[in-house]
Amino acid sequence: MKIDEVRDEFARVQAQVANGPIVPHVTADEIRSYLTLRYDFKQSLPLEEVVADVEQMLQTWQVQVTHPRYFGLFNPSVTLASVLGDLLVAMYNSQLANWRTSPAANEIEKHTLGWLTDKFGLPPESIATFTSGGTEANLSAIVVALTQAFPSYGEHGLRNLPAAPTIYLTHEAHNGYNKIAHLTGLGRQALRIVKTDPNLKMDLADLERLVTEDRKNGFAPFMVIGTAGTTAAGIIDPLEEIARFCRTENLWFHADAAWGGAAILSPTLRQHLAGIESADSITCDAHKWLSVPMGCGMFFCRYPDRVAEAFRADISYMPKKTDLTVTDPLMASIQWSRRFIGLKLFLAIAHHGESGQIEMIEHQTRMGHVLREALSTSGWRIVNATPFPLVCFTRDGLSHTSFLASMRDRQIAWMSEAHVAGVHVLRACITSFRTTEAEIHWVVDEMNRLFEQESGQKSGQINSDQTMAVPPESSRVQEPIKQ
Numbered sequence: 018m019k020i021d022e023v024r025d026e027f028a029r030v031q032a033q034v035a036n037g038p039i040v041p042h043v044t045a046d047e048i049r050s051y052l053t054l055r056y057d058f059k060q061s062l063p064l065e066e067v068v069a070d071v072e073q074m075l076q077t078w079q080v081q082v083t084h085p086r087y088f089g090l091f092n093p094s095v096t097l098a099s100v101l102g103d104l105l106v107a108m109y110n111s112q113l114a115n116w117r118t119s120p121a122a123n124e125i126e127k128h129t130l131g132w133l134t135d136k137f138g139l140p141p142e143s144i145a146t147f148t149s150g151g152t153e154a155n156l157s158a159i160v161v162a163l164t165q166a167f168p169s170y171g172e173h174g175l176r177n178l179p180a181a182p183t184i185y186l187t188h189e190a191h192n193g194y195n196k197i198a199h200l201t202g203l204g205r206q207a208l209r210i211v212k213t214d215p216n217l218k219m220d221l222a223d224l225e226r227l228v229t230e231d232r233k234n235g236f237a238p239f240m241v242i243g244t245a246g247t248t249a250a251g252i253i254d255p256l257e258e259i260a261r262f263c264r265t266e267n268l269w270f271h272a273d274a275a276w277g278g279a280a281i282l283s284p285t286l287r288q289h290l291a292g293i294e295s296a297d298s299i300t301c302d303a304h305k306w307l308s309v310p311m312g313c314g315m316f317f318c319r320y321p322d323r324v325a326e327a328f329r330a331d332i333s334y335m336p337k338k339t340d341l342t343v344t345d346p347l348m349a350s351i352q353w354s355r356r357f358i359g360l361k362l363f364l365a366i367a368h369h370g371e372s373g374q375i376e377m378i379e380h381q382t383r384m385g386h387v388l389r390e391a392l393s394t395s396g397w398r399i400v401n402a403t404p405f406p407l408v409c410f411t412r413d414g415l416s417h418t419s420f421l422a423s424m425r426d427r428q429i430a431w432m433s434e435a436h437v438a439g440v441h442v443l444r445a446c447i448t449s450f451r452t453t454e455a456e457i458h459w460v461v462d463e464m465n466r467l468f469e470q471e472s473g474q475k476s477g478q479i480n481s482d483q484t485m486a487v488p489p490e491s492s493r494v495q496e497p498i499k500q
């Protein structure tokens with residue numbers, strides 16, 4: 018593939034996004050009537066025309082998550098290398114159900130996952146697969162843990178078990194576990210909510226108490242989920258203590274590091290994930306903090322035999338394996354036909370190098386500190402404690418929802434709201450490696466100004482007297498790594 022044209026297109030799109038609005042103003046009805054009017058699919062339209070129209074819709078009718086002032090959920094800016102990865106995947110349409118059909122793709126994924134397996138400190142014989150996202154990886158973990166703890170589960174299901182299985186996690190864990198409990202047949206009530214300490218980390222004494230009590234009452238505890246970087250507040254559960262507890266109590270320890278797992282690459286941040294190397298399984302999403310397009314989840318497990326037992330299939334019509342050192346992905350994961358998910362991550366790491374990936378992660382972490390600092394010096398109260406670039410904050414007299422709406426109307430920045438330890442907060446996460454210090458200061462100044470207008474209260478310092486008509490230009494901001 019000639020990449021120069023893609024590079025130019027990529028640069029054009031990034032510049033357009035960075036200098037355009039972050040938040041759209043559109044209703045479902047407007048889009049529906051537009052589509053109904055233009056696309057009855059009765060005749061063929063020139064490709065150029067349709068592509069131009071779709072691009073126009075994407076530019077105006079979506080929250081631009083790759084905008085440097087999108088301080089939102091864990092949706093990253095993406096790099097050229099990772100975008101090229103997805104383009105190649107679509108063009109060659111590699112089928113990763115089995116090994117024989119796509120040997121190159123299978124081995125590229127295995128090579129990439131092996132590198133991360135080593136970073137996480139898992140043993141080399143561990144197995145890892147790419148998933149659609151963190152939810153599929155977490156579902157995989159629960160299915161494998163169930164299969165290991167209850168050998169009859171696979172053939173006879175949950176109703177044959179003498180005791181109801183239970184899982185332990187905190188209120189801060191991802192909400193997707195409710196869906197997983199529902200669809201595995203465990204039932205949502207199988208989730209036991211462990212109390213948190215004042216820093217919102219799992220309280221080990223409460224975990225111990227719940228497990229003991231459940232056992233006494235005839236339940237069958239089998240799994241603890243420790244989150245490394247919670248969605249609302251970036252909290253890291255005490256992974257080492259959870260690992261120790263799980264070992265003595267014979268429970269499966271799943272580390273949900275969907276967002277925070279990327280920190281394992283950084284020599285300065287990896288200490289915060291200590292204990293993850295003892296996990297039985299790990300979830301990490303490359304589409305969260307490794308700056309590749311969705312979806313790129315990963316599931317790691319230290320026991321290949323248990324994964325094989327959980328996902329076994331009888332496949333008389335598939336090409337036979339001739340090499341016993343290879344695993345067919347469909348025998349190690351939930352998906353059957355599967356796209357070449359891992360290529361975007363492979364291309365990104367190969368091109369940027371480990372140091373380029375680390376630089377992107379650490380840059381965002383530094384910008385998180387800049388934001389935290391700028392907010393607290395102008396009178397905002399930070400309510401979460403995390404080494405990761407996620408800030409939850411509030412101040413007296415703030416009407417969170419209407420303040421956020423005004424921020425979005427004025428295209429200051431995209432932030433969300435959350436409840437952290439019972440406190441209503443604004444939540445800002447640095448998700449773009451393009452976000453600069455100047456942009457953060459501009460955003461905080463604008464927020465201070467807006468707060469004064471809306472509440473009539475004086476906020477902290479505002480660095481300039483006049484509203485800056487335009488935010489600092491983003492198009493000049495280069496990736497910290499060369500494209």
Ligand SMILES: *Cc1c(COP(=O)(O)O)cnc(C)c1O
Nearest residue numbers: 150151152191248273275276302
């Ligand atoms: C995002 C996230 C998930 C869900 O992952 P998806 O890729 O959205 O399916 C699960 N757990 C945590 C901690 C997350 O941040």
